[in-house]
Amino acid sequence: MAEGVQFSRYLGKRAASMAEYAPDPLEVVAAHLGMLVGQLIKLDANENPFGPSRRALQAIIGYNAWQEYPDPISRQLRSAIGSYLRVDAARVMVGNGSDELIDQIVTLFRPEAGVGGIREVLSFPPTFGMYKHYTAVNDMQLVEIPRDSAFQLDMAAIERLCSDGQPRLCFVASPNNPDGQLLPKSTLTRLLELPLLVVLDEAYVEFSERSAVALTKSYDNLIVLRTFSKWAGLAGLRVGYGVFPPDLMSALERIKSPYNVNGLAQAAALATLEDLPGAMATVQRIIAEREKARERLETLPFLRLYPSQANYLFCKVVGIPMPTLRKAMEARGIILRYYPDSALDDCVRITIGTPSQNDAVWVTLRELANQEVR
Numbered sequence: 001m002a003e004g005v006q007f008s009r010y011l012g013k014r015a016a017s018m019a020e021y022a023p024d025p026l027e028v029v030a031a032h033l034g035m036l037v038g039q040l041i042k043l044d045a046n047e048n049p050f051g052p053s054r055r056a057l058q059a060i061i062g063y064n065a066w067q068e069y070p071d072p073i074s075r076q077l078r079s080a081i082g083s084y085l086r087v088d089a090a091r092v093m094v095g096n097g098s099d100e101l102i103d104q105i106v107t108l109f110r111p112e113a114g115v116g117g118i119r120e121v122l123s124f125p126p127t128f129g130m131y132k133h134y135t136a137v138n139d140m141q142l143v144e145i146p147r148d149s150a151f152q153l154d155m156a157a158i159e160r161l162c163s164d165g166q167p168r169l170c171f172v173a174s175p176n177n178p179d180g181q182l183l184p185k186s187t188l189t190r191l192l193e194l195p196l197l198v199v200l201d202e203a204y205v206e207f208s209e210r211s212a213v214a215l216t217k218s219y220d221n222l223i224v225l226r227t228f229s230k231w232a233g234l235a236g237l238r239v240g241y242g243v244f245p246p247d248l249m250s251a252l253e254r255i256k257s258p259y260n261v262n263g264l265a266q267a268a269a270l271a272t273l274e275d276l277p278g279a280m281a282t283v284q285r286i287i288a289e290r291e292k293a294r295e296r297l298e299t300l301p302f303l304r305l306y307p308s309q310a311n312y313l314f315c316k317v318v319g320i321p322m323p324t325l326r327k328a329m330e331a332r333g334i335i336l337r338y339y340p341d342s343a344l345d346d347c348v349r350i351t352i353g354t355p356s357q358n359d360a361v362w363v364t365l366r367e368l369a370n371q372e373v374r
């Protein structure tokens with residue numbers, strides 16, 4: 001080994017400026033709460049409590065191509081996605097979760113010395129954190145235009161910024177994480193009229209009443225991202241995809257890692273699409289549970305709910321301290337998503353779970369309401 005060279009000194013500032021994403025493993029959370037992992041009710045990550053469809057599970061159990069490299073460009077899966085969305089499969093790109101596609105899109109436009117590139121990435125917080133993360137990883141400039149108190153976009157500020165005619169990338173989630181609201185159609189069309197490459201992140205769209213994916217046929221500045229992590233219950237296998245303008249496809253294909261989507265993941269995602277009625281039945285169960293949970297939680301005096309169309313409910317907590325609520329939930333092993341040390345520190349996001357998990361949330365919150373009244 002070379003003597004005297006301390007390579008960590010050559011790291012630069014980029015990594016130091018970013019936060020590691022490493023939530024505690026369930027064993028650690030359980031130990032901290034003095035419980036067993038099996039006692040936890042994990043409703044903090046918008047996972048699908050019912051898991052994959054029966055056909056997808058069969059494909060996972062029966063998978064036997066471990067020794068072979070998978071198809072590097074996921075041909076069969078892309079073709080099935082094309083049929084599912086009624087778009088040309090040649091415009092579909094599959095990634096290791098939609099996270100990877102967010103990274104690839106930003107990388108594609110990262111400026112190079114002297115030529116090309118886009119300098120600024122627009123994001124509208126509060127929103128999904130990975131837009132900011134990958135912008136930083138790729139040394140691009142993040143411009144954040146905050147949403148208003150109802151989580152709507154500040155279109156006047158966005159249009160003012162874009163009036164300089166500079167092309168920019170922009171990420172917008174619909175439904176948005178954390179509030180769960182869809183981007184209004186008129187807002188999307190206003191964004192698309194600007195010199196923006198709009199990346200519409202529809203990670204939760206299967207739980208909502210409409211998708212904008214058909215607009216990819218009319219707008220060459222629209223990318224729609226989707227994932228199998230939420231509705232299809234495959235978060236652990238990491239399969240996301242996007243519908244891209246045709247003229248970006250070959251550049252994307254050239255920069256991607258060869259075997260970014262593993263064979264098991266491709267097989268499970270394909271089986272999900274071959275069993276759409278089965279997979280969609282689960283989605284309908286989650287939507288029904290969400291509406292039931294909404295009706296119940298709306299009766300609690302200390303919760304204000306946003307009209308979520310995703311597989312979670314987002315609530316502002318008024319009149320009781322958040323640590324009190326959190327303590328009551330954690331005493332029952334219920335893990336929710338909190339936002340300490342941020343502008344959302346009075347808010348909580350509750351993933352829709354199984355009926356018994358949702359009952360546990362309801363009973364615990366109702367008890368808390370009764371204690372507060374006494």
Ligand SMILES: Cc1ncc(COP(=O)(O)O)c(C=O)c1O
Pocket residue numbers: 045046096097098099100128173176177201203226227228229235238239240
């Ligand atoms: C809005 C949004 N987009 C994308 C993702 C990431 O999805 P994937 O698991 O496909 O990387 C998430 C996950 O929480 C999300 O909330």
